[in-house]
Amino acid sequence: MSLPNEPVPPTTASLATDEMQTDYIVGQDNIEGRLGPFDFDVHNRVFVVSALASVIFIALTLLFPERAGNLFQSVVAFSTGTLDWYFMILVDFFILFCLALVVLPYGKVRLGGPDARPEHSYLSWFAMLFTAGIGIALLFFSVLEPVYHANVSSPLGTPSPFGADGALNPEAIAEATAMGLAGTFLHWGLHGWAVYAVMALALALFTYNKDLPFSIRSVFFPILGDRVWGWWGHAIDILAVFSTLFGLATALGLGAQQANAGMNFVFGLEVNVTTQVIVIVAVTAVALISVWRGLDGGVKKLSEWNMIAAVLFFLFVVFVGPTLVGLSGLWSGLTSYVTEFIPLSAPFGREDDAYRQSWSVFYWAWWVSWAPFVGMFVARVSRGRTVREFVICVLLVPSLFIFIWMGVFGSIALEQLYASPADSLVKEYVIDSYRPELALFGMLNELPLTGLMSTLGIILALVFFVTSSDSGSLVIDTITAGGKIDAPRPQRMFWATVEGLIAIVLLIGGGLSALQAGVTATAIPFSIVMLLMCYCIIKALNGELRRLR
Numbered sequence: 001m002s003l004p005n006e007p008v009p010p011t012t013a014s015l016a017t018d019e020m021q022t023d024y025i026v027g028q029d030n031i032e033g034r035l036g037p038f039d040f041d042v043h044n045r046v047f048v049v050s051a052l053a054s055v056i057f058i059a060l061t062l063l064f065p066e067r068a069g070n071l072f073q074s075v076v077a078f079s080t081g082t083l084d085w086y087f088m089i090l091v092d093f094f095i096l097f098c099l100a101l102v103v104l105p106y107g108k109v110r111l112g113g114p115d116a117r118p119e120h121s122y123l124s125w126f127a128m129l130f131t132a133g134i135g136i137a138l139l140f141f142s143v144l145e146p147v148y149h150a151n152v153s154s155p156l157g158t159p160s161p162f163g164a165d166g167a168l169n170p171e172a173i174a175e176a177t178a179m180g181l182a183g184t185f186l187h188w189g190l191h192g193w194a195v196y197a198v199m200a201l202a203l204a205l206f207t208y209n210k211d212l213p214f215s216i217r218s219v220f221f222p223i224l225g226d227r228v229w230g231w232w233g234h235a236i237d238i239l240a241v242f243s244t245l246f247g248l249a250t251a252l253g254l255g256a257q258q259a260n261a262g263m264n265f266v267f268g269l270e271v272n273v274t275t276q277v278i279v280i281v282a283v284t285a286v287a288l289i290s291v292w293r294g295l296d297g298g299v300k301k302l303s304e305w306n307m308i309a310a311v312l313f314f315l316f317v318v319f320v321g322p323t324l325v326g327l328s329g330l331w332s333g334l335t336s337y338v339t340e341f342i343p344l345s346a347p348f349g350r351e352d353d354a355y356r357q358s359w360s361v362f363y364w365a366w367w368v369s370w371a372p373f374v375g376m377f378v379a380r381v382s383r384g385r386t387v388r389e390f391v392i393c394v395l396l397v398p399s400l401f402i403f404i405w406m407g408v409f410g411s412i413a414l415e416q417l418y419a420s421p422a423d424s425l426v427k428e429y430v431i432d433s434y435r436p437e438l439a440l441f442g443m444l445n446e447l448p449l450t451g452l453m454s455t456l457g458i459i460l461a462l463v464f465f466v467t468s469s470d471s472g473s474l475v476i477d478t479i480t481a482g483g484k485i486d487a488p489r490p491q492r493m494f495w496a497t498v499e500g501l502i503a504i505v506l507l508i509g510g511g512l513s514a515l516q517a518g519v520t521a522t523a524i525p526f527s528i529v530m531l532l533m534c535y536c537i538i539k540a541l542n543g544e545l546r547r548l549r
Helices: 046-063 065-082 084-103 122-131 136-153 170-188 190-209 216-229 231-267 273-320 323-339 341-345 353-380 387-419 425-432 436-444 450-480 489-508 512-548
Strands: 030-035 038-043
Touching (some): 038 046, 046 065, 046 231, 046 450, 046 489, 065 353, 065 512, 084 190, 084 387, 136 387, 136 436, 136 450, 170 323, 190 216, 190 387, 216 231, 231 273, 323 387, 353 450, 387 425, 387 436, 436 450, 450 489
Antiparallel strands (some): 030 038
């Protein structure tokens, strides 16, 4: 995913409209100077606190990995077990909030004012929405989730086709397949994109319509007034930094695990934390080169190449694999997703704790932690759209693409599993031994050109790794530079390095449970920020409606 190279936020908020008037100037609290050969231009409090806290976290986790691992497991248990109801209600509320914006008069408000017009065609805008928030997860979870949910975690208590004795029950296959896909679509569809839509809409409204700095703190001007430029605002931005850091580190850690597993599958390279650390170091080094080359010469080109490779990869699986199986499975999964949408979204009265707590709640926390990152991207490319148009497209366009990708991959993997359970690598990696990073390669093993396509899968994972790191460092740098989008490149390089180091220490400190803990720990406080954000959005929209009358 990349951020477009275009001018967006104003450099001053002195022309803010109606009740949002302020004399704050972007960068007025920054410290500028030179440290050795490097220039810097950072917010004197947000950057210092975020950087010091990141360094302390990295150092303590490396010094006390066992204690850190135990702490991470406790955080996961508390977040997914005790607060499961909270996260379920939270994300359900975001969907209802988005739907209300579509049907109420707020929908006619235009981002940028009545005379603003879209800066990108629908095709270009859809392509950029497609890239937002989509990356390593497409490869890591597209086979793993449908197979696991159909046979192990059982959304809404759907019986697995495999009985207690391991025997296959053919009559249960169709229902398990449909619900396995529906359960996967729940995690990657409307719920998650509603989280992104709230964040992106808030940033777009207060930047384009209220002429406030392109910063998350600006959204809270209706509540805090000019205090938003003080410590209240600093705390909001620091929370956003850590939310983004840990959300990205989780994706990077999963990407390293999958790349390492693919190298083991194709080349026999040993799967262990040491190898994964080497992968993170190597790819972070490439990301630093990309950061130094800038948007046009670095991440933009990598994103374009990766997009082409991803489409070719998908088309290969569709046409070389059992095409009709993939498409029919996609349809049955979509049908079940629609019919079971409300039961799957319900926070209470359910018995599928393994599915709801271990999967859904973790995902809702992950989406919240990624919201500052993706929200800033979506806001930057959506000026000129009406609120109604914006919400509908942000919810539907990326969701449909993900449904198609995961529906086809998941259906083909399930067909391989049920056709020959004794010989299925998918069954071995997902059900028998649970090696999730190998799930995709197990499916590719049954298709022609296994070695070539597995190698391409590894390359895709690594390049997604680079583009996520580069784009994430740009977003974090914007926040810690007081809203400036043209801060010195060494600052982005610093944050790209920190992202890689946090991914490394989380892997050392407990693997997947540590990655989950990093996400949920930051998502809890930031979710409260997002709830308050909804109130601020309504305040801003009421002001815009008054201007239209």
